[in-house]
């Protein structure tokens with residue numbers, strides 16, 4: 001267990017920040033919190049905000065910045081996060097959410113310690129994401145460039161010859177997701193830079209190297 005830290009992780013889809021956040025949680029005890037996980041937990045626990053969010057999602061509507069921040073605020077007060085600190089992964093996503101988060105943490109007297117941007121160029125993300133596929137039978141993961149089956153067209157693990165690509169991983173979808181990241185999330189970089197919180201990590205290197213670099217910039 002390390003000293004409690006309050007960290008925001010920023011980075012493009014497919015840039016590996018979810019994996020890094022999980023590693024840091026395991027090594028240092030900081031709560032890893034992603035919006036999806038937090039909303040699912042609030043709904044499962046049936047908190048008042050959770051019930052409201054469930055009604056919004058059931059109606060097929062989008063959850064507002066204020067509601068997302070409300071649910072995050074509830075989660076941060078639970079003992080594990082309050083004692084050990086947290087890593088927010090994938091949130092804030094917009095300037096509005098960043099401002100709401102800043103107000104929320106200021107009210108609690110627990111401001112952020114650092115914001116880490118995991119930077120990966122678009123071309124590399126495109127190759128990483130669009131190359132992914134998996135076995136239809138045993139779900140083993142493969143990649144066009146980095147991890148092909150030993151025998152072309154046959155799963156190494158179960159011998160199946162059927163493979164699936166997620167529609168989310170198609171070049172068009174990835175292009176849209178990256179465009180929305182650049183448009184919505186990049187304005188957060190100067191916002192945090194001005195506050196002296198922003199640290200940059202090169203996300204093109206191996207998982208282990210990226211983890212080590214994150215620990216270096218966080219001083220742990």
Ligand SMILES: [Zn+2]
Pocket residue numbers: 135136137138139140155156157158159160
């Ligand atoms: Zn298989």
